[in-house]
Amino acid sequence: MNTTQRTDQQRSADRRRRELLEAADRVVLRDGPQASMNAIAAEAGITKPILYRHFGDKGGLYAALAKRHTDALLSSLRAALDAPAERRERVEATLDTYLAAIEALPQVYRFLMHPVEGGQTADQGFDTGNHSVPLLRRMGEELAQVIEERVDLGPNSQQLARVWGHGIVGMMHAAGDWWLGERPCSRAELVRSLADLLWGRLAAAGDKVGGPGF
Amino acid sequence: MNTTQRTDQQRSADRRRRELLEAADRVVLRDGPQASMNAIAAEAGITKPILYRHFGDKGGLYAALAKRHTDALLSSLRAALDAPAERRERVEATLDTYLAAIEALPQVYRFLMHPVEGGQTADQGFDTGNHSVPLLRRMGEELAQVIEERVDLGPNSQQLARVWGHGIVGMMHAAGDWWLGERPCSRAELVRSLADLLWGRLAAAGDKVGGPGF
DNA sequence: CTCTGTCGTTACCGCAAGTAACATGCTAGT
DNA sequence: ACTAGCATGTTACTTGCGGTAACGACAGAG
Numbered sequence: 443m444n445t446t447q448r449t450d451q452q453r454s455a456d457r458r459r460r461e462l463l464e465a466a467d468r469v470v471l472r473d474g475p476q477a478s479m480n481a482i483a484a485e486a487g488i489t490k491p492i493l494y495r496h497f498g499d500k501g502g503l504y505a506a507l508a509k510r511h512t513d514a515l516l517s518s519l520r521a522a523l524d525a526p527a528e529r530r531e532r533v534e535a536t537l538d539t540y541l542a543a544i545e546a547l548p549q550v551y552r553f554l555m556h557p558v559e560g561g562q563t564a565d566q567g568f569d570t571g572n573h574s575v576p577l578l579r580r581m582g583e584e585l586a587q588v589i590e591e592r593v594d595l596g597p598n599s600q601q602l603a604r605v606w607g608h609g610i611v612g613m614m615h616a617a618g619d620w621w622l623g624e625r626p627c628s629r630a631e632l633v634r635s636l637a638d639l640l641w642g643r644l645a646a647a648g649d650k651v652g653g654p655g656f
Numbered sequence: 657m658n659t660t661q662r663t664d665q666q667r668s669a670d671r672r673r674r675e676l677l678e679a680a681d682r683v684v685l686r687d688g689p690q691a692s693m694n695a696i697a698a699e700a701g702i703t704k705p706i707l708y709r710h711f712g713d714k715g716g717l718y719a720a721l722a723k724r725h726t727d728a729l730l731s732s733l734r735a736a737l738d739a740p741a742e743r744r745e746r747v748e749a750t751l752d753t754y755l756a757a758i759e760a761l762p763q764v765y766r767f768l769m770h771p772v773e774g775g776q777t778a779d780q781g782f783d784t785g786n787h788s789v790p791l792l793r794r795m796g797e798e799l800a801q802v803i804e805e806r807v808d809l810g811p812n813s814q815q816l817a818r819v820w821g822h823g824i825v826g827m828m829h830a831a832g833d834w835w836l837g838e839r840p841c842s843r844a845e846l847v848r849s850l851a852d853l854l855w856g857r858l859a860a861a862g863d864k865v866g867g868p869g870f
Numbered sequence: 871c872t873c874t875g876t877c878g879t880t881a882c883c884g885c886a887a888g889t890a891a892c893a894t895g896c897t898a899g900t
Numbered sequence: 901a902c903t904a905g906c907a908t909g910t911t912a913c914t915t916g917c918g919g920t921a922a923c924g925a926c927a928g929a930g
Contacts, residue, residue: 616826642856
């Protein structure tokens with residue numbers, strides 16, 4: 443029969459594919475985001491055309507690579523976000539989950555989010571960062587969905603939820619990125635500060651009277 | 657004297673530099689972010705090595721290019737942010753200024769923020785996006801400073817202001833990016849929704865009772 | 871023993887960044 | 901006037917990437 447053989451071959455192909463992805467992962471984690479196709483192929487013990495046969499082009503390989511991490515992160519976030527707890531607690535847990543993830547594997551994070559950066563020969567690297575948008579967009583849409591499901595926002599709730607979803611994700615991302623670079627405080631403090639911001643502390647705070655320039 | 661001559665030459669050099677930057681601007685606006693050095697040189701009516709003499713490398717040219725737009729945007733934002741008005745009014749004005757800017761020149765915006773994206777031959781383009789970070793960081797720091805100057809946040813105000821500054825800028829950026837792509841509502845609505853979010857409407861909203869999954 | 875299809879290779883193309891070496895014109899010192 | 905210096909411009913090259921074409925083994929089917 444052809445089918446069984448086909449299945450075998452497909453299985454084998456899938457295994458190879460996974461091996462290649464793991465090799466690519468290793469290279470990206472070692473060499474940073476500017477890993478070349480040659481380097482990845484070498485790490486996998488094969489040569490370039492095989493990579494292209496499996497993934498089409500560089501973007502395809504990257505997309506596959508990013509999807510693994512993205513999916514993992516998103517499922518963690520979903521768990522924190524869907525927990526049966528108070529809203530503020532859930533928000534803090536989700537922020538903390540995200541920050542813990544980028545803190546634990548900053549290499550992966552920078553690969554997903556930041557393009558090239560450390561170009562030793564100033565040549566082009568992985569055109570990552572192209573694809574950071576999908577991750578942020580997916581997170582924004584997921585969050586929007588959860589907000590719309592669980593929070594009563596009155597009319598136009600769907601649109602409002604989407605704005606907020608993307609906005610909050612952007613806030614988390616930018617603050618996390620800055621925090622990861624400067625480490626100006628502990629993770630818990632950052633989480634608290636951001637949650638405070640979302641909880642309207644900016645609106646509640648009084649004007650400063652003795653500020654400079656007044 | 658050498659000085660006058662030097663001054664003349666330096667002036668001429670500065671003029672050339674500005675001309676080159678304008679040519680680069682035109683090319684980037686026309687061809688998108690993946691403009692090549694050759695193309696820019698051709699647009700300027702000269703050849704590659706001159707670009708390299710003026711800007712060192714591609715990144716240098718980009719940095720110079722980005723600085724122009726970044727400075728312009730930042731000064732607009734500062735004006736809106738420093739106005740002598742109610743806080744919410746100022747926040748809305750600033751959000752609107754930013755969104756109006758990216759709406760008016762999306763090409764510039766995408767050049768500043770997004771890497772490559774439309775690679776027709778899938779080759780590398782400008783390694784933009786590397787440099788989007790500086791812009792976001794600068795905006796975050798500026799905002800933090802204004803917050804710290806004008807809002808009474810109690811102890812630890814400086815750190816809190818910085819977290820909020822970067823967080824709010826990230827919110828604005830992500831929401832704006834999403835909005836620019838999908839255009840799901842008017843600019844005014846977006847501004848209102850984001851200001852509402854910052855004004856604690858998320859905390860104030862009640863739980864939804866009839867949501868799916870409960 | 872050949873035919874077919876997958877897995878793998880080498881060797882190449884095209885293109886962009888960046889550089890070296892050469893040409894030209896203006897200003898200045900003698 | 902002649903030449904030294906210096907900025908400005910050029911052509912022609914190197915390097916290194918993404919991506920591909922064309923060829924070589926090795927499995928099973930007739």
